[in-house]
Amino acid sequence: MNIRNVDVLIVGGGPAGLAAAAELHRQGVTDILICEREKQPGGILRQCIHDGFGLTRFGESMSGPEYADRFIREVKEAGIPLITNASVTDITKDRLVTVVTPEGLLKVQARAVVLAMGCRERTRGALAIPGERPAGVYTAGVAQAYMNLYNRMPAKEAVILGSGDIGMIMARRLTLEGVKVKAVYEIMPYAAGLPRNVEQCLNDYGIPLYLSHTVTEIHGDHRLTAVTVSAVDEHLKPIPGTEEKIPCDTLILSVGLLPENELSLGAGVTLDPRTRGAEVSEYYETDVPGIFSAGNVLHVHDLVDFVSMEAEKLARSVTRYLADGLPACGIAVTCDRSVNHTVPMRLSGTEDVMLSLRVSRPGRDVTVRVTQGGREVAAKKMKKALPAEMIQLVLKAEKITGTEDLEVTVS
Amino acid sequence: MTRDFTCIVCPNGCEITVEYEGKNVLSVTGNLCKRGEAYVKQELTDPRRTIASSVAVEGGVLPLASVRLTAPVPKEKIFDVMEEIKKIRLQAPVKAGTVLAADILGLGSDLIVTKTVKAR
Structure with missing residues (x-):
């Protein structure tokens, strides 16, 4: 079989892959191949028809398809090869990539591989909700695809479990199309998604949000007929006696996103147990040389604007990697239990770095502190800090000395 | 207060x-x-919101084109605007950016297509 050689192979033609390709091209790296498994590029943005994308990256608000189109057009105008219906099935640690396409099997030897596969939704199976197995239980993204891509109405009366952003956005979307959305139930004592979505997707339409509640049983033979919901205690255990049976024909799950890293694992990439994405340096390089990762496959973002900007930074690192190699990154970034995770996890200490992180629980009037051997490297005061929001702060190179670990805390 | x-x-x-x-x-x-x-x-x-939805497309590679308002409309008019959107049927090809309803219901906001749909 012929092996095709490219400088950079990008796995995934969603927001991260497209932004990486466009920026690589701007930086003068033109020998690129994007492999997209769907029929069209754009990734999840194709079904995110609501407004609010682009405020940070472009300074204007637009829908998901319009946002994706900016990058798709740039990639097309630059003449960057993008093959659709093309599934990458294997990546070796030496960056030999196997792609299944309608024209047959393709083998590509890449000097650098960009992992941009995005994430997928947690399902009912991951939650292990007891009860029957009727039709009518969908993840929020599946319901969104039915409505916004395939013109199929999935519900008449819906209950939503989980207050992730997509679930709240679907609560509004269903309501606009005449569905009765009875309530959103969230197991945690705070909303999982952004406050603006609680406001404009739930409060605007009078949809109640019940915190510290979860679905404890699913009822129905062929089609869902009802769910039982229960209040939960501080250990998230259902409280006996609080059960309430809610008639509905559809249950929408918005209970978290998981980076999709099967290909990364196959290539020998080490994953971080907290992000479930690759363990990366400040250059977005994984622990397998020449394999890079950015976007939702690296860590789940709150906004696509940050996905694009992260992928653009990755592209500049890949450009340097191809030209002269990258500095060693021996300084580890660690965090205590107040911080859910940080990205990156390793630094060179030779240049300024943007640190992304999420807090473990909501806090008011808190300070994010980055220290090295007790010395403060950076600090950011925040009026409120929510797990729903990604926090970013810049670490100045001149404040980092030696090779001692950095520690991140929120208090 | x-x-x-x-x-x-x-x-x-x-x-x-x-x-x-x-x-x-x-x-x-x-x-x-x-x-x-x-x-x-x-x-x-005078609380206002923008909304997004979809309209049916005949003869396209996709059955729907997504649409949105270019400016917010009064909150209490949202479902009136949805009724107007539901009346619209398009024939492919449809181009993103096309104005489907200028100054919809006289509310000072345009309804535009946000996704290009090619003919089948």
Whole structure:
């Protein structure tokens, strides 16, 4: 079989892959191949028809398809090869990539591989909700695809479990199309998604949000007929006696996103147990040389604007990697239990770095502190800090000395 | 009187407190930018929202083209606008950016296509 050689192979033609390709091209790296498994590029943005994308990256608000189109057009105008219906099935640690396409099997030897596969939704199976197995239980993204891509109405009366952003956005979307959305139930004592979505997707339409509640049983033979919901205690255990049976024909799950890293694992990439994405340096390089990762496959973002900007930074690192190699990154970034995770996890200490992180629980009037051997490297005061929001702060190179670990805390 | 708002202009989601008497705003606190102040003043007198939906497309590679409003409309008009959107049927090809309804229901907002749909 012929092996095709490219400088950079990008796995995934969603927001991260497209932004990486466009920026690589701007930086003068033109020998690129994007492999997209769907029929069209754009990734999840194709079904995110609501407004609010682009405020940070472009300074204007637009829908998901319009946002994706900016990058798709740039990639097309630059003449960057993008093959659709093309599934990458294997990546070796030496960056030999196997792609299944309608024209047959393709083998590509890449000097650098960009992992941009995005994430997928947690399902009912991951939650292990007891009860029957009727039709009518969908993840929020599946319901969104039915409505916004395939013109199929999935519900008449819906209950939503989980207050992730997509679930709240679907609560509004269903309501606009005449569905009765009875309530959103969230197991945690705070909303999982952004406050603006609680406001404009739930409060605007009078949809109640019940915190510290979860679905404890699913009822129905062929089609869902009802769910039982229960209040939960501080250990998230259902409280006996609080059960309430809610008639509905559809249950929408918005209970978290998981980076999709099967290909990364196959290539020998080490994953971080907290992000479930690759363990990366400040250059977005994984622990397998020449394999890079950015976007939702690296860590789940709150906004696509940050996905694009992260992928653009990755592209500049890949450009340097191809030209002269990258500095060693021996300084580890660690965090205590107040911080859910940080990205990156390793630094060179030779240049300024943007640190992304999420807090473990909501806090008011808190300070994010980055220290090295007790010395403060950076600090950011925040009026409120929510797990729903990604926090970013810049670490100045001149404040980092030696090779001692950095520690991140929120208090 | 005071009222608390969660600003929806951008993802910061500022918690803004407004002190007011009737239609007279005395103070606005908690906002990180000017847009937050404008948002709560608008919200006190005439709350507005933009909406997004889809319209059916005949003969296209996709059955739907997504659409949105270019400017917010009064909240209580949202379902009237949805009824107008539901009446629209398009024939492929459809191009993103096309205005489907200028000044929809006289509300000062245009309905535009946000996804290009090629003919089958």
